Amino acid sequence: MGRRRRRQPDPADAARALPEAIAALSRTLPAAPSPEIFRRAKFDRPEAAPALWRLLFHVLSPLSADSASVSFTLEAQVRWVKSVLHSQGYPRLALVQLQDDGSQGGRELLLALAWLLARGPLPERLLTQSHVRLGDEMPVCECEALASPGPPAPRVEAEGSVDIRHLQWLMGKLQLRWRNLMAGQQEQCALLGKIHSYTRGCHSDRSLGHLSVTETELLRDPEGGRQLLQRLETENARLEAALEWRHRELVFWRWMDTVLDTCPLEASPPTFLPRIPEPGAGAAGLPVRELQALQEELQALQEELRKAVEARRAAWQAAVGGHGPEWRAARRALQVAVAQDLAALQWAWEQGKGQARPHGPRRLVRTEARVPGRLGLWATEATEALRAREACLEAMLHQLQGQCRQELARLVGVRPGLIWVPPPAR
């Protein structure tokens, strides 16, 4: 009668907890497979591997899940995932050794996924990337783009001879594409300006004052409005799944421990020598003796490695040092140059320390008056920061061009019988 009976922990609950946790994870990640696939992956079943490769591809790639990624074959995706994980410092060699056709290695892929999840707030980061944006946004810095791995590049075969004209062709194509991109961006800015000024006063939020392109389309085309609503609902579902995931994570990590246990031991390089306790008598002494043998073996290996490295270094120095004083002078010049670069970097950092560098994408708002206390970044400040950055990069470019010119001049001097025809100066 009103007294609450204490609920016994239901064993069925415990059994359900893991699949529910994994289901929550699936719902929040893009292109994630079902909990059943995860379970099969633990036992290294072949059908689980392709799905997990694709999951890792979508998680690591900066592109949105639809557009370009469907055009990549599984093999290309596998190779790319391996290279990205390697560049991020993934420690397990077994992943790299998996076959490129993506047919095996479900367990290793689970471990890779867990590693990525453990490093940082992965679902939250992915959600931020694919966030539905209502305003017209523009990035003010390149940090995000520079930090994320690039899209998969086509494999380039290093053949014997390279056709310079083909290279010139590709270079020209790149430059023209760049110019077209710039022109396209300028057009976009001009049109955005028009839309923003035409829709002044239409927005219910006074601080914004005008509509963005998405909002204008919403008003013009009800079908578009329905699609936007759908996208918002999908995003909502993913956010809820992310919250649920955070509640249920622990179960998943306990399960991942069991996955790790089922993996064969990996021969990873020793980073330190384990401290071996004193050998005792009896049954306990056996493993200790084995440990000691292991330690001696490790020491021997390290000694061998050190000798090999020294031999290599001596050989290299002999090969390079054959140039004598010229080489020493070059080395000194190099040291001076590096010191100069370092000093310049330090100076530049000191200068810029006071100003906070603006980051991330911002919504564009066109307004007349400078309202005090308004949060946000003024375009003039952003452009100033960008101009400073541009000046730095131009200086670097000039320096590199000067080095190239010196190198060319040196090459010209080497072969007196050669006539150089430089391209017409632009």
Next chain:
Amino acid sequence: MSIVTVQLGQCGNQIGFEVFDALFNDSHCPGGLCSKRENEAYQASCKERFFSEEENGVPVARAVLVDMERKVISQTLSKAARSGRWKYGQHSCFCQKQGSGNNWAYGYSVHGPRHKESIMNLIQKEVEKCDSLSGFFIIMSMAGGTGSGLGAFVTQNLQDQYSSALKMNHIIWPYGTGEVIVQNYNSILTLSHLYRSSDALLVHENDAVHKICAKLMNIKQISFCDINQVLAHQLGSVFQPTYSREGSFHYRRNPLGDLMENLVPHPEFKMLGVRNIPQMSENSLAYSTFTWAGLLKHLRQMLISNAKMEEGIDWQVRPPLSGLPPLGKMSVNKETHFNTSIANLVILRGKDVHSADVGHHRALKRVLCAEHLKIQLSILPG
């Protein structure tokens, strides 16, 4: 994005008028196979590229007219105004009284510097009217003095002032049995200067177009007007709005950018040619039927055998089997007549375009011993 056209000299101005006329009439012709919404999108895209809007609603061509004599420009202006459907801007032209006397140097070294400011100001005003600039289209002939000499000068100045904008020069190659005594000198001087300052040179040969008029269009007394109309038709089919091959819901925004990216990335190979199929007079249209397969087959052979029109194609010429000839072994006496273009772009217009199979043309793209780049076009009556 908009294209600003610069019409230079007698030839340039006459052709320019025909081009704008063809563009306008094409985008506003009644009938056609598309829905109203499609038509409106096409019209809007075409209009934004070539015309700007004036208060009374009559479209104004985005063009600057330059000539050293008054006659041709006033004729051009009045012809446009007479049609009532579109016109040139009142203040978009620059003319003088004395002419250039077919003297390249007079156009380049005398008229150029003397009138540089006025001409560049006119162009600047036209550019400011655009929301965004795709580039410049400069129409000139190589034989005369104004078109060639002044044209070279203006292109150079455009390069200096608008270095980030694309420039395509439309060049009229004079008749072999020339009109002008010094046309060879004028041509060489023009080409050498343009090669440095222009991004692409689109060449139309008077001889070839003359043959098209005679054989395909069955015109008895061929006048320059007929030739210019054929030219305008070909140019129109290049510059009218297009979709990309992968399919899209909107027309591509940057016509010059698309052409240049695909055809002239290499700084040493800038010359372009156009081939059109089918070309015929309006009267014969009613009696002809076409299929994409047939048209593409003819077009392909036109490309391979270097033919300028679809009559008299040499079907014996075949592409070489190995793709790349060995470097350094180019024998000039090879009488294969095989086309030596580096890149080709096919533009298809008409009914059931998606069913057209462009097929295996990749072999042609790998021949890297070339001087010419060509564009392919295929036109079907809409």
